[in-house]
Amino acid sequence: MTETEIAISTRQVRVGLGHVRVRVTGQGEPLVLIMGIGGHLDMWTPLADQLPGRQLVMFDFPGTGGSTAPWFPPTMFHGALFVRLLLSRLGLQQVDIVGYSWGGLLAQAFAAQHPGKVRKLILACTGPGPICVPADPRVAARLLTPRRYYSSAYLAKIAAQTYGGEFRRQPGLVRAEAARRVDHPPGWIGYMWQLIAAGTFSVIPFAHRIKHPTLVLGGDDDPIVRTANQYFLHRILSQSEVQVIEKAGHLMLVDSPSTLAPIMETFLSAEEA
Numbered sequence: 001m002t003e004t005e006i007a008i009s010t011r012q013v014r015v016g017l018g019h020v021r022v023r024v025t026g027q028g029e030p031l032v033l034i035m036g037i038g039g040h041l042d043m044w045t046p047l048a049d050q051l052p053g054r055q056l057v058m059f060d061f062p063g064t065g066g067s068t069a070p071w072f073p074p075t076m077f078h079g080a081l082f083v084r085l086l087l088s089r090l091g092l093q094q095v096d097i098v099g100y101s102w103g104g105l106l107a108q109a110f111a112a113q114h115p116g117k118v119r120k121l122i123l124a125c126t127g128p129g130p131i132c133v134p135a136d137p138r139v140a141a142r143l144l145t146p147r148r149y150y151s152s153a154y155l156a157k158i159a160a161q162t163y164g165g166e167f168r169r170q171p172g173l174v175r176a177e178a179a180r181r182v183d184h185p186p187g188w189i190g191y192m193w194q195l196i197a198a199g200t201f202s203v204i205p206f207a208h209r210i211k212h213p214t215l216v217l218g219g220d221d222d223p224i225v226r227t228a229n230q231y232f233l234h235r236i237l238s239q240s241e242v243q244v245i246e247k248a249g250h251l252m253l254v255d256s257p258s259t260l261a262p263i264m265e266t267f268l269s270a271e272e273a
Helices: 003-007 041-048 076-089 102-113 137-142 152-163 171-183 188-199 204-209 227-236 257-269
Strands: 010-015 018-025 030-034 055-059 095-100 118-124 214-219 240-245
Touching (some): 030 041, 041 257, 076 102, 076 188, 102 118
Parallel strands (some): 095 118, 214 240
Antiparallel strands (some): 018 055
């Protein structure tokens, strides 16, 4: 990728039968950021601002943000193929990946299916799939629709109990997050396809294929993905380490970026044994 291409802020890239909204910023080792369910690339802004020494690759998954509706079946492995096609379109041969929540499941599927394309993995606020320690049913029910992306008032009402962490203590964070979300809400079809993909994928049968250095991050105040799931991932991924951040919630990558970015940078920069 040329310096001119790197300088482009946000653009549409054709992948397969659809168009994908992509943002590539900075220079250095490429780091692909895969957002949670329904999310779009602008939601990475707080963390991206804390990672100035990296070439960051952010995109709206098909059916979310500014990308067209999915043109492939709703499975994680079809999603992983889409990511490979996108990276090829961008001229990227091997990358580090941060997968957050739903994006962590996709990152695991991608690493298992295309191991040569991945150098290191960071799996944040995610688990192994449906076979896990579940969230409280009331919290899980709120994730079945994208309503929190369409209504700022609804997000403000549920944020503290749904996301935990700093959202319990700083109302201003909720307002900022709501402003980012409602700007590019996901389509209902795209959101449903993401739900299906998450509900039908488990990394357990494929964990032996993920031999990349992996940092598993969790928060001890995450109502959606409980910390037992991060410890389980650590046990089944042979080259992993785990860090649980005190008082951090499910959105810790965007509500506490100044805390998390140095941890991520230390892991990514460490020489492999």
